[in-house]
Amino acid sequence: MKTIKGRVWKYGDDVNTDVIFPGKYTYTVSDPAEMAQYALEDLDPSFAGNVQPGDIIVAGKNWGNGSSREQAVVCLTESGVGAIIAKSFARIYGRNCINNALPAITNAEAVDAIEHGEIIEIDMNAGEIRCAAGTFHFPPYPADVMAIIDAGGLVAYTRQKLAEQAA
Amino acid sequence: MPQTFAEKILAKKAGLASVQPGQIVEVTPDTALSHDNAAPIYGIFKKMGGKKIYDPDMIAIVLDHAAPAPSTKHAENHRIIREFVREQGVTHFYDVGRGICHQVLVEEGLSLPGELVLGSDSHTPHAGVMGAFAAGIGRSEMASIWALGKLWLRVPESLKIVVHGQLAPGVTAKDLALTVIGDLGNDGALYMSVEWYGEAIAAMSLESRAVLPNLMAEMGAKNSYIPSDQVVLDYLEGRAKRTFEPVYPDAGASYARELNYDAGRIEPVIAAPHRVDNVRPLSAFAGVHVDEAYLGTCSNGRLEDLAAAASVLKGRKVAPGTRLIVTPASSQVYLEALKAGYIQTFVEAGAMVESPGCGACMGNHMGVPAVGDVVISTANRNFRGRMGTRDSEIYLGSPYVVAAAAVAGEIVHPKDL
Numbered sequence: 356m357k358t359i360k361g362r363v364w365k366y367g368d369d370v371n372t373d374v375i376f377p378g379k380y381t382y383t384v385s386d387p388a389e390m391a392q393y394a395l396e397d398l399d400p401s402f403a404g405n406v407q408p409g410d411i412i413v414a415g416k417n418w419g420n421g422s423s424r425e426q427a428v429v430c431l432t433e434s435g436v437g438a439i440i441a442k443s444f445a446r447i448y449g450r451n452c453i454n455n456a457l458p459a460i461t462n463a464e465a466v467d468a469i470e471h472g473e474i475i476e477i478d479m480n481a482g483e484i485r486c487a488a489g490t491f492h493f494p495p496y497p498a499d500v501m502a503i504i505d506a507g508g509l510v511a512y513t514r515q516k517l518a519e520q521a522a
Numbered sequence: 523m524p525q526t527f528a529e530k531i532l533a534k535k536a537g538l539a540s541v542q543p544g545q546i547v548e549v550t551p552d553t554a555l556s557h558d559n560a561a562p563i564y565g566i567f568k569k570m571g572g573k574k575i576y577d578p579d580m581i582a583i584v585l586d587h588a589a590p591a592p593s594t595k596h597a598e599n600h601r602i603i604r605e606f607v608r609e610q611g612v613t614h615f616y617d618v619g620r621g622i623c624h625q626v627l628v629e630e631g632l633s634l635p636g637e638l639v640l641g642s643d644s645h646t647p648h649a650g651v652m653g654a655f656a657a658g659i660g661r662s663e664m665a666s667i668w669a670l671g672k673l674w675l676r677v678p679e680s681l682k683i684v685v686h687g688q689l690a691p692g693v694t695a696k697d698l699a700l701t702v703i704g705d706l707g708n709d710g711a712l713y714m715s716v717e718w719y720g721e722a723i724a725a726m727s728l729e730s731r732a733v734l735p736n737l738m739a740e741m742g743a744k745n746s747y748i749p750s751d752q753v754v755l756d757y758l759e760g761r762a763k764r765t766f767e768p769v770y771p772d773a774g775a776s777y778a779r780e781l782n783y784d785a786g787r788i789e790p791v792i793a794a795p796h797r798v799d800n801v802r803p804l805s806a807f808a809g810v811h812v813d814e815a816y817l818g819t820c821s822n823g824r825l826e827d828l829a830a831a832a833s834v835l836k837g838r839k840v841a842p843g844t845r846l847i848v849t850p851a852s853s854q855v856y857l858e859a860l861k862a863g864y865i866q867t868f869v870e871a872g873a874m875v876e877s878p879g880c881g882a883c884m885g886n887h888m889g890v891p892a893v894g895d896v897v898i899s900t901a902n903r904n905f906r907g908r909m910g911t912r913d914s915e916i917y918l919g920s921p922y923v924v925a926a927a928a929v930a931g932e933i934v935h936p937k938d939l
Contacts, residue, residue, distance in 0.1 A: 369708060369709070371905050374906060374912075377907050377912075378884040378907070379885045382596055417712065421903065422644050423646075423658045423659065425662060428660075445709075446658075446713050447659065500674070508662070509666050513665070513669050513670060514571045516669075
């Protein structure tokens with residue numbers, strides 16, 4: 356996997372899915388590209404208009420708690436977000452990240468050290484976060500999980516498997 | 523080595539002798555549950571190159587999130603699902619009006635002891651009330667299950683909660699669950715399997731017990747399990763859709779954490795805006811004006827909950843300036859509440875009774891608050907914006923507390939009415 360480099364959007368603890376992607380849009384907005392314009396609407400209204408491809412979200416504990424809605428990940432991938440670093444991820448949210456090939460990295464020390472707005476770099480192969488405060492390490496995903504990310508997400512992964520079965 | 527419930531059932535389902543927490547296993551669910559999101563899931567399934575679903579008997583679809591449809595867009599969503607169900611021959615389909623998926627799964631005998639339930643809804647752990655392993659997953663994951671019949675799961679660490687003694691009258695499973703969430707925090711069981719034991723649990727009705735695994739989603743749990751006892755087996759008599767084999771944890775299994783609660787010390791509590799773990803005694807909020815009281819949802823919309831509310835509302839009126847909205851969790855609950863006279867009590871008190879489903883809980887329709895409104899609800903989630911507008915406040919409590927607030931127009935202890 357690649358290296359991700361971008362500007363940091365830093366948020367606090369316990370950011371839930373209702374503020375990442377409000378529930379009222381879950382059955383009215385179905386175009387993934389359109390989801391980006393509602394990303395973090397109830398958390399940070401400045402985000403959707405200013406986020407750049409490759410930007411990285413850095414957050415406290417339990418990012419993405421609440422609903423299982425996958426739009427709360429898709430609205431970010433569609434915004435161009437390259438990765439999320441958090442102190443911890445809500446379980447389903449973490450799974451949804453993997454399934455949409457969005458690296459979700461858990462590293463509390465890095466979160467404390469990284470400043471809002473700075474440019475940081477994540478090397479997925481080396482398992483390194485490089486920021487102004489120094490270099491932080493994270494363990495790689497298990498092989499079964501990495502296979503999904505490497506395939507480009509669960510959709511692509513399943514398509515490969517179905518093709519193998521048909522062959 | 524003795525195994526916890528999660529370890530034992532995931533090893534069994536993966537065809538392994540034993541598993542360790544942290545291990546990744548590949549498993550085939552007995553029931554794969556989705557709701558109104560089956561339409562987007564079908565879209566993902568097609569994007570995956572899926573043609574025929576792996577097993578039409580495995581899939582359960584319950585239309586509940588916007589039921590009946592409040593807009594053409596929602597109706598269109600339902601139409602796509604009905605078409606999918608016909609095309610693919612999905613066996614277990616419940617159209618709008620049947621109720622909330624988690625309640626319907628239990629009533630229809632599709633969540634059984636020793637079974638594995640995966641659902642594209644965060645409150646899927648609810649099904650653990652029947653002794654199943656039940657966890658929430660995302661939409662792509664559900665689409666992948668439709669295509670391949672299996673999914674990866676990480677074996678969770680386990681948390682054991684033992685509740686000694688008995689709850690006092692007027693104190694409910696909701697108060698117990700919220701107390702635990704308040705103590706442990708909204709990530710207190712992150713990634714974990716939560717097992718419930720003790721005399722208080724054994725003495726509870728199934729309806730009360732269901733509140734516990736349902737609410738554990740709000741503590742970050744992957745699943746939550748109550749050992750299936752005679753009460754469960756009796757309920758499933760003539761109801762279970764399949765034969766089943768219960769799974770029980772081994773004595774001496776290793777738990778990441780064990781907690782003991784004295785049920786007698788639990789008191790009525792409230793989860794205040796905007797967090798489910800912002801839990802304090804009911805008395806701390808006495809006098810808070812309430813614009814809307816909401817009785818329903820998968821956490822507390824069952825017959826017992828309606829009975830509790832009716833016992834408070836009987837012969838009383840909803841306060842002027844306050845609305846009471848009742849949304850039964852299922853058509854079966856609705857019918858039983860009709861027969862028992864609770865619906866009449868609600869309407870006589872001035873309440874609105876809506877058709878079974880998720881209703882206003884996640885802001886779709888049938889009773890969403892206005893900007894600035896204060897809501898007291900029996901739901902399981904009070905996040906900012908949850909019911910539609912970020913500028914409302916949602917307090918969570920038991921059916922007794924919600925009904926009492928409707929009568930008083932403010933938060934009050936039911937005994938002080």
